[in-house]
Amino acid sequence: DGGITQSPKYLFRKEGQNVTLSCEQNLNHDAMYWYRQDPGQGLRLIYYSQIVNDFQKGDIAEGYSVSREKKESFPLTVTSAQKNPTAFYLCASSIRPGQGSEAFFGQGTRLTVV
Amino acid sequence: AQSVTQLDSQVPVFEEAPVELRCNYSSSVSVYLFWYVQYPNQGLQLLLKYLSGSTLVKGINGFEAEFNKSQTSFHLRKPSVHISDTAEYFCAVNDKAAGNKLTFGGGTRVLVKP
Numbered sequence: 001d002g003g004i005t006q007s008p009k010y011l012f013r014k015e016g017q018n019v020t021l022s023c024e025q026n027l028n029h030d031a032m033y034w035y036r037q038d039p040g041q042g043l044r045l046i047y048y049s050q051i052v053n054d055f056q057k058g059d060i061a062e063g064y065s066v067s068r069e070k071k072e073s074f075p076l077t078v079t080s081a082q083k084n085p086t087a088f089y090l091c092a093s094s095i096r097p098g099q100g101s102e103a104f105f106g107q108g109t110r111l112t113v114v
Numbered sequence: 115a116q117s118v119t120q121l122d123s124q125v126p127v128f129e130e131a132p133v134e135l136r137c138n139y140s141s142s143v144s145v146y147l148f149w150y151v152q153y154p155n156q157g158l159q160l161l162l163k164y165l166s167g168s169t170l171v172k173g174i175n176g177f178e179a180e181f182n183k184s185q186t187s188f189h190l191r192k193p194s195v196h197i198s199d200t201a202e203y204f205c206a207v208n209d210k211a212a213g214n215k216l217t218f219g220g221g222t223r224v225l226v227k228p
Contacts, residue, residue, distance in 0.1 A: 004157075033216065040123065042204060042220035043158075050214065058215070090157055098214045100146035100165040103206075105157030 002027045006091050006106035012114050013078070013085065021076045021109045023091035030095060032074035033103065036060060037088040046089075049074055078111065086113050116141050116209040120219035127195055128227050135190040135222045137205030146208040147188040149179055151201050152221075158204060164188065175199070200226045 004025040013019045023032065031050045035043040045058030049068040063082025068074055074093075078085045088110050092103040121136040139145065146165050150158040162173025169181040179190045188205060205219040 031214070035218070040220065042120075043218040045215060045217070048215065088155075092158075092216075094216075098210055100163065100208060102148060102160045102163055103158075103216055105150075105159075107157045108155070110155070 004091060004093055004104055004106040006089075006109050008109060009107065011109055011111045013111060014114060016080045018077055018079050019111065021078070021089055021091075021111070023074045023076065023106060025072050025074075025093045025104075027093060027095070027104060028071070029093035029104070030071070031093060032068065033092040033094075034058075034064075034066065034074070034076045035090045035092065037090060037108075043090065046076065085111055087111060116145075116207055116215070116217045118205055118207050118217050118219035120203075120205055120222050122222050123220065124223045124225065126225045126227060129197055130194050132191065132193050133195050133199075133224060135203050135205075135224070137188045137190065137219055139186050139188070139205075139207045139217075141186075141209060141211070144210040146210075147179075147181060148206040148208070148216075149173065149177070149188070149190050150204045150206060152204065153201050161190070161203075195224070195226050197226050197228065200224060 007022045033048040034046040047066040049055035065077045090108050091106045094101045094103045117140040119138045127133045148163045149161040152158045164171045164181045172178045202221045202223045
């Protein structure tokens with residue numbers, strides 16, 4: 001089945017460590033997105049990519065990094081510079097964002113700093 | 115920058131009663147509008163979208179929304195809710211003038227009571 005897969009579902013990180021969240025899609029979508037979700041704050045855009053080897057910062061990019069080396073993959077690294085990384089992270093993709101195509105979401109990764 | 119406001123953070127409603135969730139956005143130039151639903155610890159699913167044409171849009175599970183350009187609003191309605199409609203609902207705007215970013219509102223949590 002086509003879809004978007006995030007792994008792991010739950011992730012624990014020690015203070016000062018970098019961690020990488022995986023996002024893979026087999027929908028042949030051009031655009032991919034990373035969002036952070038905190039209670040009562042909706043979804044805030046971290047990074048997005050409309051084509052391979054290109055990506056743009058969203059509204060809260062500080063302390064995060066991404067790469068887009070393949071069309072189907074858009075990993076997110078939460079670095080030690082991110083002061084409050086505990087949150088629910090959602091990855092999404094869309095086929096043609098400029099033409100009103102909807103975003104398809106993964107099941108999310110819940111990151112907790114211990 | 116585009117902003118999306120969902121005026122109610124929580125909406126309690128009795129089963130079989132109607133519900134309306136309000137959404138306003140800041141810029142009406144070249145936008146596409148979406149409503150998504152999120153069940154606990156899951157990703158988001160598309161309920162409906164407005165691209166152009168008729169201002170009344172019908173979606174899945176009996177939901178509908180009305181686009182009002184002059185009021186920059188896209189309110190979601192359902193005439194009779196079920197217990198299974200208990201979830202969080204997000205309004206989103208795809209702003210072509212802002213690099214095709216998909217911006218979300220803060221969400222409205224709907225609690226359907228028996």
